[in-house]
Amino acid sequence: MFPYLPHTDKEIKEMLSDIGVDSIDELFADIPAKIRFKGELKLPQGQSELEVYTRLKTLAENNQQAVSFLGAGNYDHIIPSTVGALMGRTEFYTSYTPYQPEISQGVLQAIFEFQTLMCELTSLQVSNASLYDGHTAASEACALAVNSTRKTDTILYSSTIHPYTKQVLETYFEDLKIKLVELPEKEGVLDTDSVKAQLGDNVAGLLVQSPNIYGNLEDYTGLSDLLHEHKSLLIVSSNPMALGAIKSQGEWGADIAIGDTQPFGLPAYYGGPSVGYIAATEKLLRKMPGRIVGQSVDEDGKRAFVLTLQAREQHIKRERATSNICSNQALAALGNTIYLATVGKEGLKELAEQNMQKAHYLAEKLQKEAGVKLAADQPFFNEFTLALPKKAADIAGAMEADGIFAGVPLNQLDASKPDNLLTVAVTEKRTVEEMDRYVQSIKGALK
Amino acid sequence: MFPYLPHTDKEIKEMLSDIGVDSIDELFADIPAKIRFKGELKLPQGQSELEVYTRLKTLAENNQQAVSFLGAGNYDHIIPSTVGALMGRTEFYTSYTPYQPEISQGVLQAIFEFQTLMCELTSLQVSNASLYDGHTAASEACALAVNSTRKTDTILYSSTIHPYTKQVLETYFEDLKIKLVELPEKEGVLDTDSVKAQLGDNVAGLLVQSPNIYGNLEDYTGLSDLLHEHKSLLIVSSNPMALGAIKSQGEWGADIAIGDTQPFGLPAYYGGPSVGYIAATEKLLRKMPGRIVGQSVDEDGKRAFVLTLQAREQHIKRERATSNICSNQALAALGNTIYLATVGKEGLKELAEQNMQKAHYLAEKLQKEAGVKLAADQPFFNEFTLALPKKAADIAGAMEADGIFAGVPLNQLDASKPDNLLTVAVTEKRTVEEMDRYVQSIKGALK
């Protein structure tokens, strides 16, 4: 008995007879005997909800949580109650891709709002309906740079971008006759002097990140001009929560802005789902990857929203599409939209500032009271990197016993990084007591 | 800053000026100075969602749970996932009482379905939109009996009804010139022989319960005839889950059926909300307490549902109303409806049978392996009462240490009951391992 299978025996019989066959097996007779699956799949039998729930609950409880200072692309922020309430509307979460605009204005308008929000935050002109995550968004952005510049074969990127972004880029471009060139860092930020040396007409774009993997803010003054002289594009990846306070990609003159919107109302959920956002200058619109919602009118002249510029996409353009992406992260982007609508203009500012204030409180306290050092003397947002006198993993391990996830040992993301670097994230959720406990705990761990 | 208060300062100013006053205080100037509240309420300041949530979560975690064999009117049954999903539809839970049928067909139709389900389960003809709980439903049923019989001043009830029902009845009738007469029990069930002695034309009705407070099933053969001879009404209270297997009120010839629908998809929630159900014979319809949904047609002749027979109710009849009830337990009744639709005809039967099977398994095992005795040798559904050689509260206390809530010591509900009686409920959720652990645990406790 399966609650999602509505057919009664009587109905099955009648339907078979209407089809003109005697048994369901007959409907599978076209499967060649040789490759037909005989026997039964080696899986347990179906179970009741209670049994299934009990199993899943046990699994969930086999995970442990602690006061978290983990970041590196995934953060523990407040999620307003509106987000869950509205994402839980079945009209949103059980609907298909809005290919039929007449009965999909809910999703379409929400995505149009999402696009607007991303444009606003990044200070750029166009955006799409979402990409998978911030890391794959980087690959798409670089591909966009290659596709929208002429005769280019090289992408430059800063060594300060997230190591996982780097690794995803490598996989993506490995077989595409596109060279990836890493630019060095200096004191925890991109060494901007190195850009010039690598620039040439073959360079499609430069990918940088701020706040970068250390949490440091980078200074891109003059960078877009320099790139534009070579018809290269500037791609800036940013934690969007930071954009409530720090200079946005558009303000730096970037052509493409990317990042990951997990901080905007999405649970950490072991890394997914989140959303890769992308925004760009107007002229890149027709090369953008992924779905885009546009405004139009219906037959009565009423404002209506619709998927547009589909000629870019794989279901029309097939191998000549700007990207292969089809399903995206729509529901999560809706979550971002609800989040931003809820916290609003002032709320986002305040939250961004609190992140900064709290991170600075902890960073200073650690330096003063625990005698630890920052890896570099650079400005930061809500994340900073400690250069510890011991292995970061050991310190973090010791602090775990105090119920604290102390941060991300950077060599865990990139084995080539020194093993004493610990990146610590402090969001608005961390209280002064938790931070003070952190300081006590690390003091103990360092002894 | 309060997220539910949308007014900006500018708007407030403009609105005040439109009203023609200078300040909000002016709008309160009609409160006589003598009794105006000065100063501020001694409550903390408003807080953010995160702070409030943290406080509530802490409180929730200060409650402990265990494998539960607690019953006595509130049971640990499976709640299908459909119930929460649909009760969580905001169109249901944030709507008002369906006084405007044109925009309330959702709630109205669901209640009409609820009424139908209650009629079906009880084998009676009419039902209402819900009462508060099973205990207050008993008072309403007795009042209905008084109001629909002539020149009566007495209600008989069995000593085997839930002690809390009894206590609620006493409070209700204490000031109403209605006599409550308790009939004795014999071997854990109503002594039916005692009925005759108390019957007379002054008796409005007899209230009995099966399964009764001990869990025992009672035999009402001939009872309704006897009562009807005196124009008295038979009121039978039943755990509605039991009605999936045991004789329904209508089948016993009852005039009024009542009970508490908590077992049908409602969380235990420390006792509330649940629903008091009431069903009755057709001829009692116009004396029924509470709201009733009826079927009608709209101006286009389309089937439509509407609150009906409102002339019975307080907002029309005022002090001559059949009851004072206004708000009821509508959303919980919706939950019951969804529950019953989901488990369906066969599901309810199966569930009822499993309850019976499991309770019998444990009862027999306890007798065989732990050497404990049942308080009476009577048929039962999913609950039975042990007569222990020690105080029931002590045994239950000892078993708590094994992570088991062993049952309800009956003298906790009614101090006049012997202190060695423990009522044990076994639902379909209890597994054979849990029951075997129960047996081990009680053996230890009895040592």
Added chain:
Amino acid sequence: MSTQLKNKLIFERSREGRRGFRVPDLDVPARKPEEMVDKKYLRVNETVLPEVSEVDVIRHYTRLSQKNYCVDLGFYPLGSCTMKYNPKINEVTAALPGFAGMHPLQPQKTAQGILELMYDLTERLCEVTGMSWGTLQPFAGAHGEFTGMKFFKSYFKKRGDFGRTKVLVPDSAHGTNPASAHISGFDVVEVKSNEKGMVSVEDLKQHLDENLAGIMLTNPNTLGLYEEDIGEIAELVHEAGGLLYYDGANLNAIMGKSRPGDMGFDVVHLNLHKTFSTPHGGGGPGSGAVMVNKKLEPFLPAPTVRKRGSEYYLDHDIPDTMGRISGFYGNIAVLVRAYTYILTMGYDGLKRASELAVLNANYLKEKLKGRYFLPYDRVCKHEFVLSAQKMKDAYGVNGTDVAKALLEFGIHAPTVYFPLIVHEAMMFEPTETESRESLDNFIEVMHEIADLAEKDPDKLHEMPTSTPVRRVDQVQAAKHPVVRWQPE
């Protein structure tokens, strides 16, 4: 969707043999009911419970839900109902499994969290009302009124004062007031309102005799007016040996501004599903918590929550208790929401809520009184009452027509034909959670309706036309009541 799938009852979707739920496999010996219990105890009747799949259930009730208006879709200017926004965080806290899974009879030392919440909530409600302790057990306002009346009864019984059988209720009172007094064994006597819409002190004085048990009042009253003589009324009633009961349905007007306790009331019920933002659920569950002053505390229903050292417990040992009024301890899940709300709002937020509720009501009143007749033209509190009588006389458009026209415009109707002292009454309560533009939209619509009344009244009689059903035949429903579905 074609009619084949639309507008059915769940029973009409049933297909023999279809299932929507899997019962866990039985892990004890399978025995037939008749092997466990004598047949005479077993059910014979088949039920027509639906036989549907999970998909059927979800689609059926999801579609049904879309035929329903609600606060999350728009404005309810529904007087006497305080249909304010129901915050989402309340739903989150109420769903915490640490609360939801609790059995009411589990040992109290394993229930310290919920008991603390109940204690804390009682304390806070006492502070808001100016009372001394209370009970959270009443399931709704009317149940709270009944409890209040039982306080009256217990008090006089304790004093051996058995002649006090009369409870005064103003003619403007909600129907539950006289009904509750009546079912509690009191005789109800109506007190008249004066020309200002307030309790007539003159009339009141006629009833102050040795049979007086007390008076039930709401303040602001159901016209939304603050009873200016409340101080004198309280004194008079007390002097006459009576008690004062406060119907707290209208508390939303005066939080932090004026407390029933300070006005002289002895017992107060609150509708937590109004003032304290818990959702109405299509008619319930609510909570009618009752607060009392020291004088009445000895008569609290059993049990009541108390604290001893750091331990919370349910006190069953109340010698003069009125007895038990409900099975367990009330609608606990509703209490969790109300408590969450009070924490969120704080003293400052509650006061601000009342201020803005009153601001909104006065704003609406001023903007509507030009087009609709305002029988009592003075500053109102959280609500006010208009009359459609003149419109009815002039154009044949009555309160119901206005109400139904609003539905056509996507707005809920006001409360109509209550209070009874105003002909063709329409009672408007905007609450504090409606924004300026929501009110302005409403005003615009109300003006449009007034225009239509003058120009095209028939159009109003037709309305609504675009709702899931049109006006429903109430007469047929009551004449030939069909209160359950019947299989063919």
Added chain:
Amino acid sequence: MSTQLKNKLIFERSREGRRGFRVPDLDVPARKPEEMVDKKYLRVNETVLPEVSEVDVIRHYTRLSQKNYCVDLGFYPLGSCTMKYNPKINEVTAALPGFAGMHPLQPQKTAQGILELMYDLTERLCEVTGMSWGTLQPFAGAHGEFTGMKFFKSYFKKRGDFGRTKVLVPDSAHGTNPASAHISGFDVVEVKSNEKGMVSVEDLKQHLDENLAGIMLTNPNTLGLYEEDIGEIAELVHEAGGLLYYDGANLNAIMGKSRPGDMGFDVVHLNLHKTFSTPHGGGGPGSGAVMVNKKLEPFLPAPTVRKRGSEYYLDHDIPDTMGRISGFYGNIAVLVRAYTYILTMGYDGLKRASELAVLNANYLKEKLKGRYFLPYDRVCKHEFVLSAQKMKDAYGVNGTDVAKALLEFGIHAPTVYFPLIVHEAMMFEPTETESRESLDNFIEVMHEIADLAEKDPDKLHEMPTSTPVRRVDQVQAAKHPVVRWQPE
């Protein structure tokens, strides 16, 4: 509701100074951003983020939601999309805080529950597909295809076989197939279908040379037909040194009946958001898990979940890995749902689901083919394709018209204009969760539309008329793209 409140963007509801969210009070010293960070790093631009209350947010998106169709409201006969019912228990388990709160970089010993789930799920998906291990990281089907192509690349690179640059894709394939092959650095070559709607073995043979990397197929194919020559095709491709990629979007037809591994495929992607019942979310997130046979296991993307003794861990140490394909480990919340579904259904339920999906499709096909042209008339699997070409020629009613007419009747449209090899294609996939009466209702409506096409085609061109908006001008949208709201 009057237009004043209707149909606005959230930005158009904004009021300066309004707030919908309270930030917790700051508990560390308040410092201005410019006191912490040099001004040059700070944002100057104001944003037009909305300024609205919580009430505004809830009403806005609740109303928006009601402008959207969804599976919980009705039938989606949407070919290639497997819009089956999304069970509610999946949502319950996915919401468990023990999963939702996990950081992807928290120590693995504190993540044993989720790792076990991922391990277990991988194992079960391998059993269903007949493969040996896999990755759950791909975020969607297309991402899975990309991953599959990277398996091809890695495999040939490992063998030093650098000339294999060509991937074959049938002309009936989904657009993501060629696109994925292309962005992975392959040249895409189209293989023709034969007159039966199946891959032409003749044509295939033309392409079997030393440049062949492999072929991408779905089976049943996009016409819903089981590729009868699949055994031979696999042999041919393998003999030519190529690999076989299975697009698992159509797996719902054959669970427990036929396994891609047994057919000869080397790599398989699954759309967990189709076959395994996770909701589509208005376009995502999904999951495109990829399973491979032993031959390709060495090239798995890093990390992959493994077990050592009783401990689960993420293995980053894969010498021949293709590298990293996503930031963390995929759409974990989707995996929890899919796993829940597999537990619920079991081997017996999955098989039954496929049987009934195929039953439903054949039933629909038989009932519609009298009125609509069925280009490939044979037993189908989970879906089938009709053509509106004849209708278009005869009455000027095309596939879009039929699709839009369905919307008018409250049913979602089929997939239209795909696969490309059928003119005016309309692709129907009923899935197993539609009941007999849902199908019969659909058939009735389709017949009504066919009648209208003959009798009153203009009426069809007008449809839909009762949807929240009518047909939308796509040309204007693409010609003058407006992809964001602009403040006035």
